[in-house]
Amino acid sequence: xxxxxxxxxxxxxKIKELRDKLKxxxxxxxxxxxxxxxxxxxxxxxxxxxxTLLLLFQGVRDSIVGGYQQWKRAGRQVKxxxxxxxxxxxxxxxxxxxxxxxxxxxxxxxxTVFAQSQxxxxxxx
Numbered sequence: 188x189x190x191x192x193x194x195x196x197x198x199x200x201k202i203k204e205l206r207d208k209l210k211x212x213x214x215x216x217x218x219x220x221x222x223x224x225x226x227x228x229x230x231x232x233x234x235x236x237x238x239t240l241l242l243l244f245q246g247v248r249d250s251i252v253g254g255y256q257q258w259k260r261a262g263r264q265v266k267x268x269x270x271x272x273x274x275x276x277x278x279x280x281x282x283x284x285x286x287x288x289x290x291x292x293x294x295x296x297x298x299t300v301f302a303q304s305q306x307x308x309x310x311x312x
Contacts, residue, residue, distance in 0.1 A: 229253030245272040249302035263306040271299035
């Protein structure tokens, strides 16, 4: 999906706002928000504290989320007009510099997930 320059800036601003909100949490508030447990993916993986908090900040209250394609593989589709929530996911990389030295690291990217309540069963073909 191609975004206009304006949409890209809106998304960057939203992510920065979420990141700043996450950084400003004190331990007591963080623990209180996580007392009900972590949000899980449709694949049964528990999201990190940070991603669970990001989803809570965005109003997600479902206990299960998934990406668009994850829901399709599970026999569900995202309802028309629904908007997803942002989470972060890591991507490891290896880089070789001009001297032939190899370095490794991790970059984080954003992904969009949808709550189970934003999906419906796929129509039978």
